[in-house]
Amino acid sequence: MCGIAGIARRNRGSDAHLTRAVSVDALHRMAGALRHRGPDGSGHYVDGRVGLAHVRLSIIDVAGGAQPLGNEDGSVLIVYNGEVYNYLELREQLARAGHRFRTRCDTEVLVHAYEQWGTAMLSRLNGQFAFAIYDRNTDTIFLARDRFGVRPLFYSLSGGDLVFASEAKALFASGEVAPELDPVGLDQVFTFWAARPPRTVFRGVSQLEPGTCAVWTGGDGLLRHARYYELEYPEAREESADALRDLGDLLDSSVALRLRSDVPVGGYLSGGLDSSITCGLAAKGSPFSLRTFSVTFDDPRLDESEFQRLVANQLRSRHQIQSIGPADVAAVFPDVVRHTETPLLRTAPAPMYLLARLAREHDIKVVLTGEGSDELFLGYDLFKETAVRLFCLRQPASPARPRLFERLYPYLDPRGRRGDFWRHAFLDAGAPDDPLFSHLPRFLLTSRIKDFYSADLRSALAGRDALEDLREALPREFMRWSPLNRAAYLEMVTLLSPYLLSSQGDRMSLAHGVEARYPFLDTRVFEFAARLPTGSKLRGLKEKAILRRWARVAGVVPPAVQQRTKQPYRAPDVPPFFTGSSPDYVQELLDESHLARTGLFEPAAVAGLVRRCRAGTAMGFRESQALVGILSTELWYKQFINDARPLARPAELSRLHQVPAAL
Amino acid sequence: MIRKEEETHQTMDEAAILARTRAYVHDTFLYMRPGFSLGDQDRLLQRGVIDSMGVMELIAFLRSEFGVVVADDDITESNLGTLADIARYVRAHSNGNGRKAAENGAAGAAA
Numbered sequence: 001m002c003g004i005a006g007i008a009r010r011n012r013g014s015d016a017h018l019t020r021a022v023s024v025d026a027l028h029r030m031a032g033a034l035r036h037r038g039p040d041g042s043g044h045y046v047d048g049r050v051g052l053a054h055v056r057l058s059i060i061d062v063a064g065g066a067q068p069l070g071n072e073d074g075s076v077l078i079v080y081n082g083e084v085y086n087y088l089e090l091r092e093q094l095a096r097a098g099h100r101f102r103t104r105c106d107t108e109v110l111v112h113a114y115e116q117w118g119t120a121m122l123s124r125l126n127g128q129f130a131f132a133i134y135d136r137n138t139d140t141i142f143l144a145r146d147r148f149g150v151r152p153l154f155y156s157l158s159g160g161d162l163v164f165a166s167e168a169k170a171l172f173a174s175g176e177v178a179p180e181l182d183p184v185g186l187d188q189v190f191t192f193w194a195a196r197p198p199r200t201v202f203r204g205v206s207q208l209e210p211g212t213c214a215v216w217t218g219g220d221g222l223l224r225h226a227r228y229y230e231l232e233y234p235e236a237r238e239e240s241a242d243a244l245r246d247l248g249d250l251l252d253s254s255v256a257l258r259l260r261s262d263v264p265v266g267g268y269l270s271g272g273l274d275s276s277i278t279c280g281l282a283a284k285g286s287p288f289s290l291r292t293f294s295v296t297f298d299d300p301r302l303d304e305s306e307f308q309r310l311v312a313n314q315l316r317s318r319h320q321i322q323s324i325g326p327a328d329v330a331a332v333f334p335d336v337v338r339h340t341e342t343p344l345l346r347t348a349p350a351p352m353y354l355l356a357r358l359a360r361e362h363d364i365k366v367v368l369t370g371e372g373s374d375e376l377f378l379g380y381d382l383f384k385e386t387a388v389r390l391f392c393l394r395q396p397a398s399p400a401r402p403r404l405f406e407r408l409y410p411y412l413d414p415r416g417r418r419g420d421f422w423r424h425a426f427l428d429a430g431a432p433d434d435p436l437f438s439h440l441p442r443f444l445l446t447s448r449i450k451d452f453y454s455a456d457l458r459s460a461l462a463g464r465d466a467l468e469d470l471r472e473a474l475p476r477e478f479m480r481w482s483p484l485n486r487a488a489y490l491e492m493v494t495l496l497s498p499y500l501l502s503s504q505g506d507r508m509s510l511a512h513g514v515e516a517r518y519p520f521l522d523t524r525v526f527e528f529a530a531r532l533p534t535g536s537k538l539r540g541l542k543e544k545a546i547l548r549r550w551a552r553v554a555g556v557v558p559p560a561v562q563q564r565t566k567q568p569y570r571a572p573d574v575p576p577f578f579t580g581s582s583p584d585y586v587q588e589l590l591d592e593s594h595l596a597r598t599g600l601f602e603p604a605a606v607a608g609l610v611r612r613c614r615a616g617t618a619m620g621f622r623e624s625q626a627l628v629g630i631l632s633t634e635l636w637y638k639q640f641i642n643d644a645r646p647l648a649r650p651a652e653l654s655r656l657h658q659v660p661a662a663l
Numbered sequence: 664m665i666r667k668e669e670e671t672h673q674t675m676d677e678a679a680i681l682a683r684t685r686a687y688v689h690d691t692f693l694y695m696r697p698g699f700s701l702g703d704q705d706r707l708l709q710r711g712v713i714d715s716m717g718v719m720e721l722i723a724f725l726r727s728e729f730g731v732v733v734a735d736d737d738i739t740e741s742n743l744g745t746l747a748d749i750a751r752y753v754r755a756h757s758n759g760n761g762r763k764a765a766e767n768g769a770a771g772a773a774a
Binding site: 412413415416417418419420421422424425428445448451452602604605608609612617619620621622626 | 690691694695696697708709711713714715716717718719720735738739740743744
C-alpha cells in the first residue's frame with residue numbers, strides 16, 4: 001500500500017514560456033505529506049510539465065517494486081496505490097500477448113494492461129486501487145479508482161493544470177492548492193456523515209468517485225470522467241439451489257486472493273460474524289498461526305471481548321488486544337482528524353487508529369477485515385427498520401405491527417425503545433415513494449447538528465438542500481429496485497465508501513502504514529449478494545441469514561458467533577472530552593471567542609452543549625453527534641485552514657531519494 | 664433549581680407545572696434554537712423538539728422535579744405529547760391528587 005501524487009501542467013503551445021516547470025521540491029513536499037502511507041521507500045519522476053511522486057509500503061516484490069514504474073521504453077509511467085489481486089492471472093494473459101516483465105509486482109502488470117487494453121483495462125481488475133498512468137505518447141494522465149472506493153484519490157483542476165494525490169494534505173503541500181472550507185461539503189457531512197464524492201469538505205478539491213476513471217489531456221487541460229462500474233441489484237425471485245456452495249467458493253477464493261502477499265497477513269477480529277469468517281478462512285488457508293487484533297472497551301456496553309476470545313481460541317491465533325478508555329480516544333483525536341481530513345460525527349475512527357498502531361508494532365502491515373458484509377447481506381438495524389416501517393405503513397391501522405419497532409436497536413436503553421415516541425420517529429420520517437425513505441430517519445437525526453450552525457454558515461448554504469442533491473444523483477434504475485436494495489445502495493454510496501472505508505478504514509490503517517483488505521468487497525461477492533432475493537439476506541428480522549446458514553455448514557466460526565445478533569461497533573463519544581478535566585484542546589476550541597473567530601457555529605448554542613456535557617446530561621445521539629461534529633470541525637479547521645503550512649518539515653524531506661523512472 | 668420537596672409537590676398548580684416544564688424543555692432541548700417558538704399545544708415529537716431518548720430525560724426530570732414517576736405504559740403521546748399534556752399528567756399524578764384531581768386538571772386546562 002502506498003501514497004501517490006502528481007502535478008501536470010497544461011500544454012500552452014506557443015505560450016509555453018508561461019508554464020512553470022514542475023519542481024522536484026513540490027513533489028518532495030507532496031511525498032513528505034504522505035510519508036505515513038509508505039514508510040518503506042519513495043521515488044519521483046519529473047519531466048518539465050509533468051511530475052509524479054510515490055511513497056511505498058512494500059508488500060509484493062519487496063525488492064523490485066519501486067515506483068514510478070515505466071514500460072520498456074519509459075513512455076508509459078505509473079504511480080499506484082493498492083492491490084490488484086488477480087494480477088498473476090492478468091500477467092499470464094499479458095505474457096501470452098507478448099509483454100515482457102522485469103519485476104514480479106502487480107504494478108508492472110497494470111502498465112502492460114494499459115498498453116494492451118487502454119482504459120478498458122479497468123473491467124479486468126479485481127482489487128482495491130487508485131492509480132495514475134502518464135502516457136507520454138498521448139500527453140494524457142489516466143486516473144482511476146476501485147469499484148467501492150477502498151483507496152482514495154483527490155485532485156484539483158485549475159486553469160487546466162491537474163494536481164492529484166492520495167490525500168488532500170499532499171495537494172496543499174504542493175503549494176498549488178490552497179485549503180479552504182467548502183460549506184456545501186460540510187453540510188453533507190452533517191447530513192450523511194461524509195461529503196458525497198466527488199465533493200469534499202475542501203473548496204476546489206474533488207475526489208474521484210468510486211467505480212470511475214478520468215483522463216486528463218495536456219493539450220486542452222480538460223479532465224474527462226467516465227464510470228466503468230455501477231452498483232446494480234438484479235434481484236432473483238428465488239435463491240438458486242447452489243447458493244450456499246457458491247457463497248462458500250466465493251469467500252474461499254476472495255480470502256485466498258487477499259492472502260497473496262510477500263509479508264505476513266493478520267486479521268482484525270471484532271467478535272462478530274463477519275470478521276470471524278474472514279479470520280477463520282485466513283487461518284484455514286495459512287500454514288502459520290494467524291495474528292489477530294481486537295479492540296476492547298472499558299465500557300461493558302460497548303465491549304465484545306468475550307466473543308473475540310472465543311474466536312481467537314478456536315483459530316489458535318496469536319491474539320493481541322488494544323483496550324480503549326475515554327482518555328485514549330481524547331489523546332489521539334486531534335491526530336485522527338488530521339488523518340481523516342474531514343469533520344466526524346463519532347469518535348469511532350480513534351480505536352481503529354490505535355488498532356492499526358498495535359498491528360504495526362507487531363510487524364503486521366496487512367490485515368483482513370470483515371467490512372462490507374453488513375452492506376451486502378443486510379446486517380444493519382437500519383435495514384430491519386426499513387422493513388418494519390414498510391410493514392407498518394401498509395396497514396397503518398394495525399395496533400400490533402408497530403410493536404416490532406421494539407425489537408430494533410437492542411443495544412439502546414430498552415425504556416427508550418418503546419411506546420409512541422419511538423414508533424412515531426420512524427413512522428413519521430417519510431413516505432415509501434421517497435427514494436431516500438430508508439435513510440430519512442438517520443439523515444434527519446444527523447441533520448439536527450445544523451441547529452448549531454452560525455447565521456453566516458446558514459446564509460452560505462441558502463438554497464442548498466443536501467437531500468435533494470442526493471435524490472437527483474441516484475442512478476436511473478434506482479426506483480426499479482426493491483426498497484431494501486435501494487437502502488443497501490444508499491448505505492454503500494453514502495456511508496460505506498466515503499466514511500467507513502475512508503475515515504475508519506484507509507486513513508486510520510495507513511496512518512501507521514497498515515494495509516486493510518476486505519474479502520467481502522470482492523466484486524464477485526458483491527454481485528452474488530446483489531442477485532440474492534431479499535429474503536435470503538434479511539429473513540424476518542434475522543439479518544445476514546444466508547451467511548449464517550453457510551457459517552453453520554462450513555464450521556469456520558464458533559456456534560455462539562454464528563447466531564449472534566449484529567452488534568454495532570461504537571466507541572465512547574462524550575466521555576473522552578468531559579471526564580475529569582477536559583483536554584486542553586477541548587477548552588481552547590470550544591471557547592466562545594474561538595468559535596466566533598471560526599464563525600461556523602453559534603457560540604451561545606455550543607456553550608449550552610458544553611454545559612450539558614459537563615453536567616453529564618448530554619446522553620442521546622443528538623448531543624453526542626453535535627459535540628463530536630463541532631469539536632472535530634474545529635480541530636479540522638485549526639489543522640488544515642488556520643495552520644496551513646505549504647512546506648513540509650525538512651526532516652520529512654531528507655529521507656526521500658530519487659528512483660530512476662524507467663530502468 | 665433547589666426547592667423544598669413538600670412545597671414542590673403539594674402547592675403547585677397546573678400553570679406553575681407548565682411554566683417550569685416549559686423552562687426545562689427550552690433549557691434542555693431548545694438551548695441551541697433560541698428563536699424557536701414553542702406553543703403549549705405543539706407536538707414535541709413532530710416539531711423535532713424531542714426524540715425518544717429525550718423522553719427518557721424528560722421522565723427523569725418529572726421525577727426529580729415533581730416527584731412523579733411515569734409508568735412505562737404511560738409513556739404515550741396523549742400523556743406527554745405537548746407541554747400542556749405533560750402539565751396535565753403531572754398535576755393528575757402529583758402527591759395527594761387522585762383521578763378526580765386529574766379530571767379537574769384536564770377541565771381546567773381546557774377552560
